Amino acid sequence: MIIVIVGPTGVGKTALSIELAKKYNAIIINGDSMQVYKNLDIGTAKVTEEEKEGIPHLLFDIVDVKDMYTVYDYQKDLRKVLADNKDKNIIIVGGTGLYIKAGLYDYEFIEEDTNNTYDELTNEELYDMVKEKYPNSDVHPNNRKRLIRLLNRECDSNKGNNLLYNCTFIGLTTDRETLYDRINKRVDKMFEDGLLEEVKSLYDRGIKSKALTTGIGYKELYDYFDGKISLTEAKDLIKQRSRHYAKRQYTWFNNQMNINWFNVNFENFKETILEVENFIDK
Numbered sequence: 001m002i003i004v005i006v007g008p009t010g011v012g013k014t015a016l017s018i019e020l021a022k023k024y025n026a027i028i029i030n031g032d033s034m035q036v037y038k039n040l041d042i043g044t045a046k047v048t049e050e051e052k053e054g055i056p057h058l059l060f061d062i063v064d065v066k067d068m069y070t071v072y073d074y075q076k077d078l079r080k081v082l083a084d085n086k087d088k089n090i091i092i093v094g095g096t097g098l099y100i101k102a103g104l105y106d107y108e109f110i111e112e113d114t115n116n117t118y119d120e121l122t123n124e125e126l127y128d129m130v131k132e133k134y135p136n137s138d139v140h141p142n143n144r145k146r147l148i149r150l151l152n153r154e155c156d157s158n159k160g161n162n163l164l165y166n167c168t169f170i171g172l173t174t175d176r177e178t179l180y181d182r183i184n185k186r187v188d189k190m191f192e193d194g195l196l197e198e199v200k201s202l203y204d205r206g207i208k209s210k211a212l213t214t215g216i217g218y219k220e221l222y223d224y225f226d227g228k229i230s231l232t233e234a235k236d237l238i239k240q241r242s243r244h245y246a247k248r249q250y251t252w253f254n255n256q257m258n259i260n261w262f263n264v265n266f267e268n269f270k271e272t273i274l275e276v277e278n279f280i281d282k
Helices: 011-022 071-084 097-104 123-133 144-152 175-191 197-206 210-214 219-225 233-258 269-281
Strands: 002-006 026-030 089-093 109-111 154-156 169-175 260-264
Touching: 002 011, 002 097, 011 026, 011 089, 011 169, 011 269, 071 097, 089 169, 097 233, 109 169, 123 144, 144 219, 169 269, 175 233, 210 219, 219 233, 260 269
Parallel strands: 002 089, 002 169, 026 089, 169 260
Antiparallel strands: 109 154
Protein backbone atom coordinates (compact mmCIF):
# COMPACT_ATOMS: atom_id res chain seq x y z
CA MET A 1 0.00 0.00 0.00
CA ILE A 2 1.25 3.46 -0.93
CA ILE A 3 -0.34 6.47 0.77
CA VAL A 4 0.56 9.94 -0.52
CA ILE A 5 -0.05 12.88 1.84
CA VAL A 6 -0.02 16.30 0.20
CA GLY A 7 -1.16 19.83 0.91
CA PRO A 8 0.18 23.31 1.59
CA THR A 9 2.86 24.18 4.08
CA GLY A 10 1.82 24.25 7.73
CA VAL A 11 -1.31 22.12 7.49
CA GLY A 12 -0.21 19.06 9.49
CA LYS A 13 1.17 16.63 6.90
CA THR A 14 4.09 15.49 9.06
CA ALA A 15 1.90 14.78 12.10
CA LEU A 16 -0.55 12.77 9.99
CA SER A 17 2.24 10.79 8.32
CA ILE A 18 3.60 9.68 11.71
CA GLU A 19 0.22 8.51 12.96
CA LEU A 20 -0.57 6.63 9.76
CA ALA A 21 2.88 5.04 9.72
CA LYS A 22 2.28 3.72 13.24
CA LYS A 23 -1.14 2.33 12.35
CA TYR A 24 -0.08 0.66 9.09
CA ASN A 25 3.50 -0.22 10.08
CA ALA A 26 4.78 1.88 7.21
CA ILE A 27 7.97 3.65 6.23
CA ILE A 28 7.90 7.35 5.34
CA ILE A 29 9.41 8.86 2.20
CA ASN A 30 10.09 12.57 1.77
CA GLY A 31 8.19 14.38 -1.00
CA ASP A 32 9.59 17.86 -0.40
CA SER A 33 12.23 19.37 -2.69
CA MET A 34 14.02 21.20 0.15
CA GLN A 35 14.03 18.47 2.78
CA VAL A 36 16.38 16.34 0.68
CA TYR A 37 19.18 18.74 1.70
CA LYS A 38 21.34 18.29 4.77
CA ASN A 39 21.52 21.12 7.33
CA LEU A 40 18.30 22.77 6.16
CA ASP A 41 16.21 21.74 9.13
CA ILE A 42 14.39 24.64 10.76
CA GLY A 43 13.63 26.58 7.60
CA THR A 44 12.14 23.52 5.89
CA ALA A 45 10.20 22.38 8.98
CA LYS A 46 11.93 19.02 8.65
CA VAL A 47 10.72 16.21 10.88
CA THR A 48 12.87 15.92 14.01
CA GLU A 49 14.37 12.72 15.39
CA GLU A 50 11.97 12.91 18.32
CA GLU A 51 8.97 13.32 16.02
CA LYS A 52 10.01 10.30 13.93
CA GLU A 53 9.25 7.98 16.89
CA GLY A 54 11.65 5.41 15.46
CA ILE A 55 9.85 5.18 12.11
CA PRO A 56 12.22 4.84 9.10
CA HIS A 57 12.34 8.09 7.09
CA LEU A 58 13.86 7.91 3.59
CA LEU A 59 15.03 10.58 1.11
CA PHE A 60 15.55 13.11 3.89
CA ASP A 61 19.05 14.61 4.31
CA ILE A 62 20.49 12.85 1.27
CA VAL A 63 22.12 15.78 -0.57
CA ASP A 64 24.84 18.20 0.47
CA VAL A 65 23.46 21.73 0.50
CA LYS A 66 26.22 22.77 -1.94
CA ASP A 67 25.10 20.26 -4.57
CA MET A 68 22.45 20.46 -7.30
CA TYR A 69 19.46 18.15 -6.98
CA THR A 70 16.67 18.13 -9.56
CA VAL A 71 13.24 16.62 -10.11
CA TYR A 72 14.99 14.20 -12.47
CA ASP A 73 17.24 13.05 -9.60
CA TYR A 74 14.27 12.71 -7.29
CA GLN A 75 12.34 10.64 -9.81
CA LYS A 76 15.18 8.11 -9.98
CA ASP A 77 15.68 8.05 -6.20
CA LEU A 78 11.99 7.68 -5.37
CA ARG A 79 11.46 4.85 -7.84
CA LYS A 80 14.49 3.02 -6.49
CA VAL A 81 13.21 3.32 -2.91
CA LEU A 82 9.77 2.08 -4.00
CA ALA A 83 11.35 -0.87 -5.82
CA ASP A 84 13.53 -1.72 -2.82
CA ASN A 85 10.56 -1.66 -0.44
CA LYS A 86 7.84 -3.44 -2.40
CA ASP A 87 7.03 -5.60 0.61
CA LYS A 88 6.33 -2.62 2.90
CA ASN A 89 3.54 -0.15 3.39
CA ILE A 90 4.78 3.25 2.27
CA ILE A 91 3.76 6.81 3.05
CA ILE A 92 5.04 9.63 0.82
CA VAL A 93 4.63 13.03 2.45
CA GLY A 94 5.43 16.47 1.10
CA GLY A 95 4.27 19.57 -0.66
CA THR A 96 6.35 19.54 -3.85
CA GLY A 97 3.79 18.36 -6.34
CA LEU A 98 6.07 18.21 -9.37
CA TYR A 99 8.52 15.92 -7.57
CA ILE A 100 5.79 13.57 -6.40
CA LYS A 101 4.08 13.44 -9.79
CA ALA A 102 7.35 12.90 -11.67
CA GLY A 103 8.10 9.94 -9.42
CA LEU A 104 4.69 8.28 -9.44
CA TYR A 105 3.46 9.02 -12.96
CA ASP A 106 4.91 8.13 -16.36
CA TYR A 107 7.06 11.22 -16.70
CA GLU A 108 10.02 10.78 -19.02
CA PHE A 109 12.93 13.20 -19.14
CA ILE A 110 14.72 13.27 -22.45
CA GLU A 111 17.94 15.09 -23.27
CA GLU A 112 17.43 17.15 -26.43
CA ASP A 113 19.29 19.95 -28.20
CA THR A 114 22.19 19.59 -25.80
CA ASN A 115 24.31 21.87 -27.99
CA ASN A 116 21.79 24.70 -27.87
CA THR A 117 23.39 27.46 -25.79
CA TYR A 118 20.60 30.02 -26.31
CA ASP A 119 23.19 32.76 -26.78
CA GLU A 120 20.63 35.04 -28.40
CA LEU A 121 18.38 35.08 -25.31
CA THR A 122 18.70 37.06 -22.09
CA ASN A 123 18.53 35.41 -18.66
CA GLU A 124 15.06 36.89 -18.19
CA GLU A 125 13.84 35.36 -21.46
CA LEU A 126 15.32 31.99 -20.52
CA TYR A 127 13.68 32.21 -17.10
CA ASP A 128 10.26 32.91 -18.66
CA MET A 129 10.66 29.87 -20.93
CA VAL A 130 11.59 27.64 -17.97
CA LYS A 131 8.65 28.84 -15.85
CA GLU A 132 6.28 28.12 -18.72
CA LYS A 133 7.50 24.52 -18.99
CA TYR A 134 8.18 23.90 -15.30
CA PRO A 135 5.81 26.10 -13.24
CA ASN A 136 7.11 24.67 -9.95
CA SER A 137 10.78 25.19 -10.80
CA ASP A 138 12.73 27.05 -8.14
CA VAL A 139 15.64 27.94 -10.42
CA HIS A 140 17.12 31.41 -9.91
CA PRO A 141 16.67 33.77 -12.89
CA ASN A 142 20.39 34.61 -12.84
CA ASN A 143 21.52 30.99 -12.94
CA ARG A 144 21.98 30.88 -16.72
CA LYS A 145 23.72 27.51 -16.77
CA ARG A 146 20.87 25.88 -14.86
CA LEU A 147 18.22 27.59 -17.01
CA ILE A 148 19.81 26.22 -20.18
CA ARG A 149 20.14 22.77 -18.65
CA LEU A 150 16.42 22.73 -17.85
CA LEU A 151 15.48 23.87 -21.34
CA ASN A 152 17.66 21.17 -22.85
CA ARG A 153 15.97 18.52 -20.75
CA GLU A 154 12.50 18.16 -22.12
CA CYS A 155 9.72 16.28 -20.39
CA ASP A 156 7.86 14.12 -22.89
CA SER A 157 4.59 16.00 -23.30
CA ASN A 158 2.78 12.79 -24.32
CA LYS A 159 3.40 11.26 -20.93
CA GLY A 160 2.89 12.26 -17.31
CA ASN A 161 -0.81 11.56 -16.81
CA ASN A 162 -0.71 7.82 -16.17
CA LEU A 163 -0.14 6.66 -12.60
CA LEU A 164 2.45 3.89 -12.39
CA TYR A 165 1.67 2.76 -8.84
CA ASN A 166 -1.44 1.90 -6.85
CA CYS A 167 -1.65 4.93 -4.58
CA THR A 168 -4.16 6.58 -2.28
CA PHE A 169 -3.82 10.38 -2.38
CA ILE A 170 -4.73 12.24 0.81
CA GLY A 171 -4.81 16.04 0.90
CA LEU A 172 -5.04 18.18 4.02
CA THR A 173 -6.73 21.55 3.77
CA THR A 174 -8.29 24.32 5.83
CA ASP A 175 -9.79 27.73 5.21
CA ARG A 176 -7.40 30.37 3.94
CA GLU A 177 -7.59 32.62 7.01
CA THR A 178 -6.68 29.75 9.33
CA LEU A 179 -3.89 28.56 7.04
CA TYR A 180 -2.32 31.99 6.69
CA ASP A 181 -2.46 32.52 10.45
CA ARG A 182 -0.75 29.16 11.00
CA ILE A 183 1.93 30.01 8.45
CA ASN A 184 2.65 33.36 10.10
CA LYS A 185 2.91 31.77 13.53
CA ARG A 186 5.04 28.96 12.14
CA VAL A 187 7.57 31.46 10.78
CA ASP A 188 7.70 33.16 14.19
CA LYS A 189 8.34 29.76 15.78
CA MET A 190 11.14 29.04 13.29
CA PHE A 191 12.94 32.19 14.42
CA GLU A 192 12.42 31.19 18.06
CA ASP A 193 13.90 27.76 17.25
CA GLY A 194 17.04 29.24 15.70
CA LEU A 195 16.37 29.86 11.99
CA LEU A 196 18.59 32.94 11.98
CA GLU A 197 21.49 30.95 13.41
CA GLU A 198 20.90 28.07 11.00
CA VAL A 199 21.10 30.33 7.97
CA LYS A 200 24.00 32.40 9.37
CA SER A 201 26.15 29.28 9.74
CA LEU A 202 25.62 28.51 6.04
CA TYR A 203 26.14 32.13 5.01
CA ASP A 204 29.41 32.33 6.94
CA ARG A 205 30.66 29.29 5.05
CA GLY A 206 30.17 31.16 1.79
CA ILE A 207 27.66 28.67 0.41
CA LYS A 208 25.45 30.16 -2.29
CA SER A 209 23.85 27.11 -3.83
CA LYS A 210 20.46 26.82 -5.52
CA ALA A 211 18.79 25.64 -2.33
CA LEU A 212 19.95 28.69 -0.40
CA THR A 213 19.39 31.34 -3.07
CA THR A 214 15.89 30.15 -3.98
CA GLY A 215 14.47 28.48 -0.87
CA ILE A 216 11.92 30.49 1.13
CA GLY A 217 13.37 31.33 4.53
CA TYR A 218 16.92 31.15 3.23
CA LYS A 219 17.07 33.60 0.33
CA GLU A 220 15.43 36.33 2.44
CA LEU A 221 17.93 35.92 5.27
CA TYR A 222 20.82 35.85 2.80
CA ASP A 223 19.58 39.25 1.61
CA TYR A 224 19.46 40.37 5.24
CA PHE A 225 23.03 39.24 5.88
CA ASP A 226 24.06 40.99 2.65
CA GLY A 227 22.61 44.20 4.08
CA LYS A 228 19.96 44.51 1.37
CA ILE A 229 16.95 44.37 3.71
CA SER A 230 16.26 44.62 7.43
CA LEU A 231 15.52 41.61 9.62
CA THR A 232 11.91 42.74 9.96
CA GLU A 233 11.61 42.96 6.18
CA ALA A 234 13.14 39.51 5.82
CA LYS A 235 10.70 37.99 8.27
CA ASP A 236 7.72 39.68 6.60
CA LEU A 237 8.89 38.45 3.18
CA ILE A 238 9.22 34.89 4.46
CA LYS A 239 5.64 35.01 5.73
CA GLN A 240 4.32 36.60 2.55
CA ARG A 241 6.12 34.21 0.21
CA SER A 242 5.13 31.21 2.31
CA ARG A 243 1.47 32.26 2.02
CA HIS A 244 1.80 32.73 -1.73
CA TYR A 245 3.52 29.37 -2.04
CA ALA A 246 0.67 27.68 -0.14
CA LYS A 247 -1.80 29.18 -2.59
CA ARG A 248 0.22 27.86 -5.55
CA GLN A 249 0.40 24.43 -3.94
CA TYR A 250 -3.40 24.21 -3.78
CA THR A 251 -3.70 25.25 -7.40
CA TRP A 252 -1.11 22.73 -8.54
CA PHE A 253 -2.53 19.74 -6.67
CA ASN A 254 -6.10 20.51 -7.75
CA ASN A 255 -5.06 20.71 -11.40
CA GLN A 256 -2.58 17.84 -11.54
CA MET A 257 -3.72 15.04 -9.24
CA ASN A 258 -6.88 13.32 -8.06
CA ILE A 259 -6.65 14.25 -4.38
CA ASN A 260 -9.05 13.18 -1.63
CA TRP A 261 -9.21 16.33 0.50
CA PHE A 262 -9.82 16.44 4.25
CA ASN A 263 -10.51 19.56 6.28
CA VAL A 264 -8.17 19.55 9.26
CA ASN A 265 -9.63 19.83 12.73
CA PHE A 266 -6.83 21.67 14.52
CA GLU A 267 -8.83 21.70 17.74
CA ASN A 268 -8.92 17.90 17.76
CA PHE A 269 -6.42 16.53 15.24
CA LYS A 270 -7.28 12.97 16.29
CA GLU A 271 -10.62 13.38 14.54
CA THR A 272 -8.86 14.21 11.30
CA ILE A 273 -6.58 11.20 11.70
CA LEU A 274 -9.57 8.93 12.32
CA GLU A 275 -11.42 10.34 9.31
CA VAL A 276 -8.43 9.66 7.05
CA GLU A 277 -7.93 6.16 8.48
CA ASN A 278 -11.59 5.30 7.90
CA PHE A 279 -11.28 6.47 4.29
CA ILE A 280 -8.14 4.39 3.70
CA ASP A 281 -9.64 1.29 5.32
CA LYS A 282 -12.65 1.43 3.01
